[in-house]
Amino acid sequence: MDLATFWFIVIALFWLGYLFLEGFDFGVGMLLPVLARDETERRVMINTIGPVWDGNEVWLIVAAGAMFAAFPGWYASLFSTAYLPLLLLLLALIGRGVAFEYRGKVNTARWRSVWDRVIMIGSWVPPLMVGLVLSANVLGLPLNEFGDRVGSPLVILRWETLVGALAVVGFSLVHGAAFIALKTDGEIRHRARRLAVRLAPVALAPLVVLLLLVQLREGSAWSWVPLVLALLAAVGAVGFLLRGREGWGFASFGVVVAASMVTLFGALYPNVIPSTLDTVYSLTVHNASSSPYTLTVMSWMAAFGAPAVLIYQAWTYWVFRKRIATHHIPPVHAP
Amino acid sequence: MARWQFGITTVYHFLMVPLTIGLSILVAGMQTAWVRTGNPRYLAMTKFWGKLMLVNFAMGVVTGIVQEFQFGMAWSAYSRFVGDVFGAPLAMEALVAFFVESTFLGLWIFGWDRLPKRVHLACAWAFSLATIASAYFILAANSWMQHPVGIEFVDGRPRLTSIWAVLTNNTVLAAFPHTVAGSFAVAGAFLVGIAAWHLWKKHRDSAEDDPDRRVWRASLKLGSWVGIVAFAGLAISGDLQGKLMFEQQPMKMAAAEALCHTEEPASFSVFAVGDVSRADCESVKSITVPALLSFLAKNDFSSEVKGVEDLVQEYRAKYGANYPDDPRLGELAGKPIDYVPALPVTYWGFRLMIGFGAISAGMAVLALWFTRKNRVPPGRWFPLFGILSIVTPFLGNSFGWIFTEMGRQPFVVVPNPTGVDGVWMYTAQAVSAGVSVGEMLTSLVALTLVYGVLAGVEVFLLRRYARAGIPGVLPSWNKPPEPAGADGKKPEDVLAFAY
Structure with a gap:
């Protein structure tokens, strides 16, 4: 396997890490007004992701940074083509990050409800945009011979990419609900579990449609395997949740997203962005990649850096492994 | 427009970053002092300055993501051109530094009383050192x-x-100490300003051994010394940077001086009256120090320093007189290249950077003088002094960046006179060709608005916490019974801190 292909896989893994980790913390934010009945329950929900959401978000930064370093052409064309969706993504992430930090800093209901709204919007918009951009990437963009977009800023809005947007949103919803069921105790835990089970068929439907669509258009024989695995894992997740096995249910949703990413990136390879204008303009792992020297440097760095990240992030989850219940929430203390 | 956007977002980002870098290291230091001595004063300092650091940290993080995305969104031609080189340090920053920052910051915020004291302290050092690695x-x-x-x-x-x-x-070996020193200057002044306000507000008549008073005195002293040492560091590293710049980017240095003709020896302009943008020597009256510029450039009072006019001729000969006839350059295609940066910006930016830096160092010295031997100055103007001293190093930093980035125009990648031929890029060539004016305008307006609102919110919160003082972050402060720093053996200790 050549280095460019290796980096294609690494970047797919970074995106997978991002969707897996921030998927559930988006879900928590999206479900904030649905699952929590009062202020204490809202704080229970927010504190399930309190220590970890920032570390989860770095997966997006490292995915983008790795694209820039390993495939400058891919990074440049995708980011400039998806200008407006990425702008919305950035604005949402800005608001959301600040909201978590600032929400409890003034002790009035009005202050908190403003930031709660920011958290909610800031959690709905990013998965929509990530889904839109990633599915548009897999299905192709109107790129000319320079790798620049031809057409209006909204050219990536097609029914297929809207399905892609809903796919990531739907996944984040059930993944987030399963996470809350796993990380909380008391009434909210049961509410979250019931919601995950009831939502799953509807919420995961767009993902299934997207996978089938990509498989039928671009897929090969082997890529049916991850697709079927994703479907089985989704059914399994619901089964586990029905039996009250929240940990297994949450992990099964993880398998769903992992298998889906294998299908999607598998269908994309060896392109990194297919051009919908003319296949000769398509960016591939070979014509969009950096030099072998740069890729070698990056590989050494990733070989040491990535395992370290996994270890200390896993440790964080271990430190904060206990379930949170309403009676754990300390009184608000703000000047 | 892409340049305005990058400029605004960068300057804004760099308002948050130096405070985070400087303050997080100082907070880690305070926490070390607490862990080693067990003195509650240091715990109070850690909690108070740590809280202000966190309010600021959130903004630094979210505005940093915008920086990374902008290269691809608005500067895709640039990203394609330099990606083989430029992407690697950015990816390394994310993987090696930024992950450490955000993960260990989470552990630090939520880990009070949950982690063993020393492990928790190690988290503070991990994220604060990682902010420096990021830089x-x-x-x-x-x-x-x-x-x-x-x-x-x-x-x-x-x-x-x-x-x-x-x-x-x-270049980075000189820029890095300069930036880090600038960060400590900001953090030092931040401590001085807020501590001065508290001393003035509450402790004009308090006993000398009042614990609250001692917290603010310790903060003020620490801040002043940090500020003074940082200024010395700024001056030394700035001088190194200046000498490199004369070699590497002669035009930028000539522009910093608005030096029209080549001079030998060259004098340093302290202040100018008139329109420096014309760089014609006739319309500008300037107060100068003879031969100083020669010394700054080459450590030699008699050496020659090239002026803007000669450099323009040199640059035309070396890099061409006209832009290439590339349709993607739009109106500029085939037009003559203007090699002179915006002189009023570079000239005044350079002076304001140095001036504000010097004022903030002077403030630190004054603060030490006013509070010598346990004094608290009575005057009404003391809190105003504090606020001024907080703002000046921020301004100094911002003007420094504006100078260095405007001074390299019209290039985005500046040609290296001793490097490989052919590697340079004009800013006009760097923008995304496929992105429409409407999109750029939308993002420029949206980001500026959101940043403006959030700046207001951050200042509001910082002010609120700063005013509340120690009790705002440590409820047990000044209430005798509970010993500071409970060791966390309560029956159900799931969350010692919660959002």
Whole structure:
């Protein structure tokens, strides 16, 4: 396997890490007004992701940074083509990050409800945009011979990419609900579990449609395997949740997203962005990649850096492994 | 427009970053003092300054993501051109530094009383040192734009040949200490300003051994010394940077002086009256120090320093008089290149940077003088003094960046006079060709608005916490019974801190 292909896989893994980790913390934010009945329950929900959401978000930064370093052409064309969706993504992430930090800093209901709204919007918009951009990437963009977009800023809005947007949103919803069921105790835990089970068929439907669509258009024989695995894992997740096995249910949703990413990136390879204008303009792992020297440097760095990240992030989850219940929430203390 | 957007977002980002870098190291230091001595005063300082650091940290993080995305969104031609070199330090920053920052910050915020004291302290050092590592990688990337090294020229693009050369570029070796010193200047002044206000507000008549008073005195002293040492560091590293710049970007230094003709020896302009943008020597009256500029450039009072006019001729001969006839350059295609940066911006930016830096160092010295031997000055103007001293190093930093980035125009990647031929890029060529004016305008307006609102919110919160003082972050403060720093053996200790 050549280095460019290796980096294609690494970047797919970074995106997978991002969707897996921030998927559930988006879900928590999206479900904030649905699952929590009062202020204490809202704080229970927010504190399930309190220590970890920032570390989860770095997966997006490292995915983008790795694209820039390993495939400058891919990074440049995708980011400039998806200008407006990425702008919305950035604005949402800005608001959301600040909201978590600032929400409890003034002790009035009005202050908190403003930031709660920011958290909610800031959690709905990013998965929509990530889904839109990633599915548009897999299905192709109107790129000319320079790798620049031809057409209006909204050219990536097609029914297929809207399905892609809903796919990531739907996944984040059930993944987030399963996470809350796993990380909380008391009434909210049961509410979250019931919601995950009831939502799953509807919420995961767009993902299934997207996978089938990509498989039928671009897929090969082997890529049916991850697709079927994703479907089985989704059914399994619901089964586990029905039996009250929240940990297994949450992990099964993880398998769903992992298998889906294998299908999607598998269908994309060896392109990194297919051009919908003319296949000769398509960016591939070979014509969009950096030099072998740069890729070698990056590989050494990733070989040491990535395992370290996994270890200390896993440790964080271990430190904060206990379930949170309403009676754990300390009184608000703000000047 | 892409330039305005990058400029606004960068300056804004760099309002947050230096405070975070400087303050997080100081907070880690305070916490070390607490863990080693067990003195509750240091715990109070850690909690108070740590809280203010967190309010600021959130903004630094979210505005940093915008920076990374902008290269691809608005500067895609640039990203394609330099990606082989420029992407690596950015990716390293994310993987090696930023992950550490955000993960250990989470552990630090929520880990009070949950983690063993020493492990918790190690988390503080992990994230604060990682902020410095972040700065290093980002400055290495920026320095490469100012002075491209470690490359060969293949198929019309720079190709990386030595990552080591990029990471040890002499430009970054000078820029890094300068930036870090600037960060400590900001953090030091922040401590001085707020501590001065508290001393003035509450402790004009309090007993000398009042614990609250001692917290503010300790903070003020620490801040002042940090500020003074930082200014010395700024001056030394700034001088090094200046000398490199004379070699690497002679136009930028000539522009910093608005030096019209080549002079030998060259005098340093302290202040100018008139329109410096014309750089014609006749319309500008300037107060000068003879031969100082020669010394700053080459450590020699008699050496020659080239002026803007001669440099323009040189640049035309070396890099061409006209833009290439590329339709993607739009109106500029085939037009003559203006090699002179915006002189009023570079000239005054340079002076304001130094001036504000010097004022903030002077404030630190004054603060030490006013509070000598346990004094608290009575005057009404003391809190005003504090606020001024907080603002000046921020302004100094911002003008420094504005100077250095405006001074390299019209280039985005500046040609290296001793480096590989052919590696340079004009800013006009760097923007995304496929992105429409409407999109740029939308993002410019949206980001500016959101940043404006959030700046207001941050200042509001910082002010609120700063005013509340220690009780705002440590409820047990000044209430005798509970011993400070409970050791966390309560029956159900799931959350010692919660959002």
